[in-house]
Amino acid sequence: MKKYIAEFIGTAVLVILGCGTAMLVGCDAALGSGYILTALAFGLVIVGMAYCVGNISGCHINPAVSLSVLLSGGMDIKDFVGYVIAQCLGALTGAGVLGAIFGLGGVTDMTGGFGSNGLSGVNGSVAAGLLVEIVLTCIFVMTILGVTSKKANHGSFAGIVIGFTLTLVHILGIGLTGTSVNPARSFGPAVVAAISGNSAPIACLWVFIVGPLVGAALAAFIYKALEQ
Numbered sequence: 470m471k472k473y474i475a476e477f478i479g480t481a482v483l484v485i486l487g488c489g490t491a492m493l494v495g496c497d498a499a500l501g502s503g504y505i506l507t508a509l510a511f512g513l514v515i516v517g518m519a520y521c522v523g524n525i526s527g528c529h530i531n532p533a534v535s536l537s538v539l540l541s542g543g544m545d546i547k548d549f550v551g552y553v554i555a556q557c558l559g560a561l562t563g564a565g566v567l568g569a570i571f572g573l574g575g576v577t578d579m580t581g582g583f584g585s586n587g588l589s590g591v592n593g594s595v596a597a598g599l600l601v602e603i604v605l606t607c608i609f610v611m612t613i614l615g616v617t618s619k620k621a622n623h624g625s626f627a628g629i630v631i632g633f634t635l636t637l638v639h640i641l642g643i644g645l646t647g648t649s650v651n652p653a654r655s656f657g658p659a660v661v662a663a664i665s666g667n668s669a670p671i672a673c674l675w676v677f678i679v680g681p682l683v684g685a686a687l688a689a690f691i692y693k694a695l696e697q
Contacts, residue, residue, distance in 0.1 A: 471525055471526075472525060472526040472527075472548070472551070472552070473526075473551045473552065473554070473555040474555070475522035475525040475526035475528075476522070476526050476529060476530055476552050476555040476556050476559065477555040477556070477558055477559040477562070478522060478559065479518040479521070479522045479526070479528055479529075479530035479559065480530040480531075480555070480556045480557075480559030480560050480563065480653050480654070480657075481559040481560070481562045481563035481566070482514060482517075482518060482563065483511070483514045483515070483518065483530050483559075483560075483563065483651075483654060484559070484560050484562075484563025484564055484567070484584075484654060484657050484658065485563045485566055485567060486510055486513075486514045487507070487510050487511040487514050487584070487654070488563070488564065488567060488580075488583060488584025488585075488654070488657075488658050489510075489567050489570070489584070490506055490507050490510035490584075491503075491507040491510070491579070491580050491584035491647075492567060492571060492576075492578045492579055492580050492583060492584050493576070493579065494506050494507065494579060495579035495580065496579075496580060496643050496644075496647065498643070498644040503579070504640075504643055504644070505640070507639065507643060508636045508637075508639035508640045508643060508648075509636055511635055511636065511639050511648070512632040512633055512634075512635045512636030512637075512639065513632060513636075514632075515528070515530075515628070515631055515632040515635050516628050516629055516631075516632035516633075518530060519627065519628025519629075519631060519632065520628055523628060526552070527617075528628070529552055529556070530556060530559070530651075530653070531556065531650070531651040531652075531653060531654070531681075532552070532553045532556055532557070532651070532652045532653050532681075532682070533606050533610060533650065533651060533652060533681040533682055533684065533685035534610060534613060534651075534685065535549055535552045535553060535556070536549070536682055536685045536686060536689070537610045537613070537614060537685040537686070537688055537689040540685075540686060540689040540690070540693075541614065541689050541692070541693060553653070556653040557652075557653050557656055557657070559653065559657075560653040560654055560656055560657025560658070561656070561657045561660060561661070562657075563657055564583050564657035564658045564660070564661035564662075565657075565661055567583055567584075567658075567661075568583065568661050568665065580647075581667065582658065582659070582662040582667050582669065582670045583657075583658035583659075583661050583662045583665075583670075584647070584658050585647070585655065585658035585659045585662050585670035586646050586647040586648070586649045586655045586658075586659070586670065586673075586674075586676075586677045587646065587647055587669065587670060587673060588646065588673050588676065590643075590644050590645040590646060590647070591645050591646065595673070595676060597645075598645075598646050598673070598676045598677075598680065599676055599679065599680045599683075600680075601642060601645045601646050601680070602642075602646060602649055602650065602676065602677060602680025602681050602684060603680050603681075603683050603684040603687065604684065605638040605641065605642050605648065605650050605684065606649075606650040606680065606681040606683075606684025606685055606688070607684040607685070607687045607688045607691070608634070608638060608688075609634055609635060609638050609650050609684075609688075610684065610685045610688035610689070611688040611691060611692050612630065612631060612634040613631055613634075614688060614689065614692045615692065616630045616631060618696070620696070635650070638650060646676075646677070649677035649680065649681055650681050650684070651681060652677060652678040652681050652682060655670075655674060655677035655678065656674065656678070658670065659671045659674045659677075
């Protein structure tokens with residue numbers, strides 16, 4: 470149970486600080502600063518949480534990461550289901566906290582949807598959105614599998630490498646899909662946005678569930694083939 474609580478907390482913090490930064494500063498590539506700040510926020514959250522809950526749950530805080538660990542033989546199906554439920558509940562809670570903060574404070578949400586993902590950057594193309602999420606998730610998850618491998622022996626530096634890799638994929642992905650690479654991170658904000666009256670994010674939510682999961686499965690397959 471402690472592992473699930475750790476995943477709940479980690480995912481909630483990811484949404485609060487990552488999506489919250491996007492809501493506050495915006496993600497307009499033309500302006501630049503908000504774009505980079507949002508990318509750094511997501512990456513730095515992973516660094517912080519890796520050293521906070523990593524020793525308890527492994528700090529997946531992402532169903533795609535949990536899927537890759539499952540496929541790699543690092544966890545059983547029971548823990549996988551428990552992790553995903555905890556992650557989704559954490560994301561919902563994080564988005565709810567943002568709704569309360571921005572609502573009570575009268576702060577404008579610069580993203581218009583609690584930092585949720587969308588397809589506007591790829592001109593509404595579902596195929597392009599799926600491809601972006603598959604490729605970026607595959608890169609991100611392969612890095613995680615590599616840096617946490619027993620053969621790698623990167624020890625205390627793993628969290629830093631993973632955090633900066635997430636920052637890197639955000640730098641490309643924000644302008645295209647808002648960068649999910651994490652179904653839970655997309656799920657929470659989309660649901661809360663829908664409750665608040667903006668149904669647009671929920672309509673394309675499946676892209677940000679399927680894409681990252683396919684990317685993670687591909688990463689697990691590729692990495693396992695290369696490692697043998």
